[in-house]
Amino acid sequence: MSYLSLPRLTFSGLFEGDVNTVNNDVRNYSSSTFEPRFQEAWVQHPDGKTTYNGWWNPDGGNTFRLLDCAVSGAVGPDGAAAGDVALSLRIATQTARTAAKLVDLDPQYQFASGIWGLRLELTDGKRTLMAGTFQPACFRDVYFGRLTDKVTGQPVGGSPGASARFTGVLTELVWHEGAAASPVLAAFKASAEKNQGRLSLSLMTYGYSKSRGTTDFTFGRVLGTLAPWFSGEPLTFAPGRRFSPSIADAASGPPSASQYNIGYLNAAFAPGNTSLVVDFGMSLPLWLLPSGDKNIVDGQRIVPQDLGPIRVVVLTRADTVGADGTISTPIMEGAAVADSDYVVIGTLTDYGGAWLASTGGVVNMAVPEAARALVGDHPLALLIQVKGAWTVGIRESNGGQWARADDFVQRLDAPVKGWASSTVTLHAMRYGAPFAGASLAVSLSAPDDTSGGAGPDEVKPPQVKIPKINVPADTVRFDASLTADDRGVAVLTYYAADPGNPREYIDGQIYEINYALAGGGQSPLPMFEQVAVHVRDGFDPPATPSWETDVAPVLVQYGNLYPIMSRGLFSFSDYNTVVQHARLLYLAFTRPPEDPNYMPATRDLSAGKLRMIVNWLATFLPGAPGDYGALPVAKVGATLEPSAPPPVLGDVAVRRGSPGLRKAIRSMGHGTPVPPGVKA
Known part of the structure; x- marks a missing residue:
């Protein structure tokens, strides 16, 4: 739980x-086209256009x-x-x-x-x-x-x-x-x-x-x-149990919330189904109250919207799963229900700002005996009153089925030759219990050159193209289908070879690996719920690193992207200044990644390049230890397992959103206004 x-x-x-927001724009990684204004805050013009520069917090x-x-x-x-x-x-x-x-x-x-x-x-x-x-x-x-x-x-x-x-x-x-x-x-x-x-x-x-x-x-x-x-x-x-919005339009992909603006939420039963805990903390829509509003408590102007009484129920009509995996759902989101369609587990009636702060939105409800007999194989739902009728505001995922990756964000060094591998643990559930034998489909997202740039209102863009991600596809390998074990666990093993610096001015490549339970039905996961992998370029550190050709390109890029370091500490582009501060840099580069003092903060430097920089810094530090402790070791390539085929391309089957919607949301860049026509 x-x-x-x-x-x-x-x-x-x-x-x-x-x-830091200079690095919100991937084009700012290009040292050859970097302009000093990219370390300044954006300029938003009266006509709605924006000169993004270093976006809204370049000195973060x-x-x-x-x-x-x-x-x-x-x-x-x-x-x-x-x-x-x-x-x-x-x-x-x-x-x-x-x-x-x-x-x-x-x-x-x-x-x-x-x-x-x-x-x-x-x-x-x-x-x-x-x-x-x-x-x-x-x-x-x-x-x-x-x-x-x-x-x-x-x-x-x-x-x-x-x-x-x-x-x-x-x-x-x-x-x-x-x-x-x-x-x-x-x-x-x-x-x-x-x-x-x-x-x-x-x-x-x-x-x-x-x-x-x-x-x-x-x-x-x-x-x-x-x-x-x-x-x-x-x-x-x-x-446990997963409530998810329905998808009215399959082309638009998973929304952030239901048609009543109730977001995804989790719930779980205690052993014996005598108690249900429901997490409303991330699901209830919020008001931004005006100053002086009577509902402001202790100066807090953000409070849950009052949707009226919210009933937590178990539906009496069960979902059914066909031989082909297609799920039939007799009671869907938006349906007005009769008393015979559900059994009430509990009702949420008082959920203002003080309630949210004291509970975090997590509520325990005693489960009546009539509901206990159903919850094992019937969907849960939240009911709200719409035009006087109790209506399904959001409900449990179709068939109670869902799967989710645990270690879903990964950083992997590619070897210079051969293949490196890593694993991702997927948990499949059905009505809160392990979904033994569940079939999962896995695919690689299509090439995309819209990520990491600005919106359509851009003025004076950086003079370099946004690179494509998810290419080349043939340097990643994984099985397109998996089967969960008796614990409902499936392990995705993927392999990666050196992508060959496809993005040119930024190291490595991003691969988006999609996953979902095989078969039809809505996705119980939001649009960007994927396995995201940064495969770093293979790199063999030179025996004698050079400032001009090896070290400077890395440090100059970091100095461009993080003005708080290059302006607040010292210049990363000046040889003499870097040498003068070699000991400080040496200490930062040799910290373990979990240490808050680790450099670089973005944790995007490959083991080979990190070792190269540390070796170079050590030449200016008499007595520097040769054993760097937590410093990672560059990957040694292995032979590709014969069972690892090229990935299946495309993300339509697992419903991760249409390319247009994905592009619009990605272009928001951590806080830009929502593009017209996009509910986000």
């Missing part, structure tokens, strides 16, 4: 995502912080936590260490930004009762158009109007003896000791500001949920 388990702590507050440091966060709610092992010591605790992060980092996989894949190097503590102000390291995790379930301005009635565009969730595990746990005074913390400790020393942590973010010159610039709201993690569970999402 991951973060949906009991006991559970909720905390609320602010997050800072001071992302990729920092991620949790600020002013405190425990706002708790549910104990037995469902109660009144008076628990944990309710008085605050959240501290990065004690005696630099800020965590928030970075994209690549400028041409910006929909899986990851947090690296976050250390979280629960403290009473005098002592730390518990601390743990959040293992690198990327956001998913991006919900565009979640926030609506209540005055204008218009959705807030781009990332300020969106919401996303980071789910991962806390490791390297440290406990103070005072934690024993809290039943919740004591239960956390006992669970972690039985489950590989891990707890589950999920961070839901919303209300992000990219308005330069304002006090909340690069800040947003965060709700954190801390709970036990159990061995065998996925690391980056909650298993």
Whole structure:
């Protein structure tokens, strides 16, 4: 059940995502065409056009912080936590260490930004009762158009109007003896000791500001949920039941929300189906209230929209699966239902801003006996009143079936010759149970030259083309079909050879690997729910690196892209200055990638190029160790397994969105306005 388990702590507050945006545009990676203005903020013109330059935050440091966060709610092992010591605790992060980092996989894949190097503590102000390291995790379930301005009635565009969730595990746990005074913390400790020393942590973010010159610039709201993690569970999402919007138009692909603007959500039953936990935290649409609104609590202007009573039900008419895998769904999203069509599990009636902060939107409901007899093989649904009739606002995925990748963002060094391989774990579920024997289809997205650029309103674009991704296709190999084992787990093994620098001015290539349960029916996953792989170019470090031909091209590019370093620290393009700071650079380049001080922050440098730079820096540092510890070793090529065929091309079968819609959303670039005609 991951973060949906009991006991559970909720905390609320602010997050800072001071992302760098020069690297939002892949064309800015071209050192030969780079212009100084690309380190300046964009200019938005009265006619609606934009000179993007370095986009909206060119001097960002990729920092991620949790600020002013405190425990706002708790549910104990037995469902109660009144008076628990944990309710008085605050959240501290990065004690005696630099800020965590928030970075994209690549400028041409910006929909899986990851947090690296976050250390979280629960403290009473005098002592730390518990601390743990959040293992690198990327956001998913991006919900565009979640926030609506209540005055204008218009959705807030781009990332300020969106919401996303980071789910991962806390490791390297440290406990103070005072934690024993809290039943919740004591239960956390006992669970972690039985489950590989891990707890589950999920961070839901919303209300992000990219308005330069304002006090909340690069800040947003965060709700954190801390709970036990159990061995065998996925690391980056909650298993269980999955509610997903229907697809009215198959060509448009999976939307962010249902026709009633209710987003994807997760739920899970406790053993015996006596209790159901539902995560409304990422699903309910939000209002941006005007100043002075009576619903503002503690200055918080973002609150859930009031949809009226929301019934959580199990439908009495079951979905059926044909011999060809086609799923028939007698009660779909948007259907008005009679009393005989469902059994009520629980009703949500009071869900304002204070409720969201105290619960994180995660609610436990006792399951009546009449519902328990159905939930094993009948779909769940949320009902809302539309024109006086109870109507399906969103429902469980067709046939209760869904599959999801765990380690879905990958960085892989290609060997100079031969093939390297990696694996992705896919979990298939049916009505919350492992879907043993499930068949999955896997494909490679079609070539795409629209990712990582600006929108149609662009003025003075960089003078270089946007490169294609997903090419060449013959340098990646994987099976087009997989079968889940008795645990509902299928392992995708993919192979990659040196892509040959197809993007020319930026290292490696991005490959988007799509997956879905075979057969028809709606996708229970959002549009950009894919396996995203950055295959780095094969590179053999020279025995004696040269500044001009080997080192400078790498450092100059980083200096162009990150003004906070090249302007705030020192020039990365000047030989004498770099040599003068060789020791500082040496320390940064030899940190493990999980360290917040690791360089480069984007973690996109191949092992070969990293070793080349470290070897060159070491020549200026007498006594520098020859063993670099965490420094990765370049891949040695292997023979391709004969069972790995060329990939199947195209993503239509797994419903990841039409090319037009994908292009429109990608062009939003972390916060540009939504293009006309696109609901995002």
